[in-house]
Amino acid sequence: xxxxxxxxxxxxxxxxxxxxxxxxxxxxxxxxxxxxxxxxxxxxxxxxxxxxxxxxxxxxxxxxxxxxxxxxxxxxxxxxxxxxxxxxxxxxxxxxxxxxxxxxxxxxxxxxxxxxxxxxxxxxxxxxxxxxxxxxxxxxxxxxxxxxxxxxxxxxxxxxxxxxxxxxxxxxxxxxxxxxxxxxxxxxxxxxxxxxxxxxxxxxxxxxxxxxxxxxxxxxxxxxxxxxxxxxxxxxxxxxxxxxxxxxxxxxxxxxxxx
Numbered sequence: 500x501x502x503x504x505x506x507x508x509x510x511x512x513x514x515x516x517x518x519x520x521x522x523x524x525x526x527x528x529x530x531x532x533x534x535x536x537x538x539x540x541x542x543x544x545x546x547x548x549x550x551x552x553x554x555x556x557x558x559x560x561x562x563x564x565x566x567x568x569x570x571x572x573x574x575x576x577x578x579x580x581x582x583x584x585x586x587x588x589x590x591x592x593x594x595x596x597x598x599x600x601x602x603x604x605x606x607x608x609x610x611x612x613x614x615x616x617x618x619x620x621x622x623x624x625x626x627x628x629x630x631x632x633x634x635x636x637x638x639x640x641x642x643x644x645x646x647x648x649x650x651x652x653x654x655x656x657x658x659x660x661x662x663x664x665x666x667x668x669x670x671x672x673x674x675x676x677x678x679x680x681x682x683x684x685x686x687x688x689x690x691x692x693x694x695x696x697x698x699x700x701x702x703x704x705x706x707x708x709x710x711x712x713x714x715x716x717x718x719x720x721x722x723x724x725x726x727x728x729x730x731x732x733x734x735x736x737x738x739x740x741x742x743x744x745x746x747x748x749x750x751x752x753x754x755x756x757x758x
């Protein structure tokens with residue numbers, strides 16, 4: 500099989516607006532696979548997936564083959580007709596820390612500077628990733644509209660994230676009269692160290708907490724997905740799986756009102 504097809508697969512993935520990093524990772528694995536097997540069979544695909552001891556690695560390899568096989572099939576190209584028969588290794592799931600209101604309140608008390616308080620407010624209000632937080636500029640904050648423009652997201656597409664009234668106040672106190680430049684002047688590692696100093700959970704735990712808190716307070720899944728930059732509901736389900744029972748109870752109680 501022509502390995503150049505992988506380049507075309509990666510390009511089409513980008514054109515469809517899917518996550519660029521995923522396409523890059525898939526293409527890396529596919530080039531390794533096709534360099535070992537010129538005209539791979541299902542058996543060879545299974546053998547290649549098993550060549551790594553990592554459960555996550557095996558799953559990623561199988562996902563790459565399946566995605567490439569679907570793309571070949573959609574474009575009428577022969578070669579991976581068996582792609583859906585490659586098993587996906589099941590990953591073990593472990594409970595992940597999720598920030599709750601008490602964590603937010605505790606972190607605000609521990610924060611002693613306007614900048615640190617503003618960082619906590621943005622994490623709780625926006626659910627941005629740590630790297631995204633470091634790349635926000637002052638010009639990206641729209642105080643009148645009540646949102647921040649995240650220009651560099653994981654998917655490569657910009658998005659808008661709403662900010663709460665308390666976040667606006669914290670950002671104004673932090674910025675004072677400044678109207679340009681980096682919002683926080685922090686590196687990704689500096690954000691990690693800041694959270695450790697405040698004895699606060701990781702940035703990703705804040706992102707999970709933001710999603711759960713929004714859903715609990717009646718924000719639609721569609722709006723959560725848009726603000727988070729997720730193309731499907733899979734990540735919403737993944738983040739809220741451990742608390743799905745509590746969310747269901749609260750949603751039904753809201754629907755019943757005072758009856």
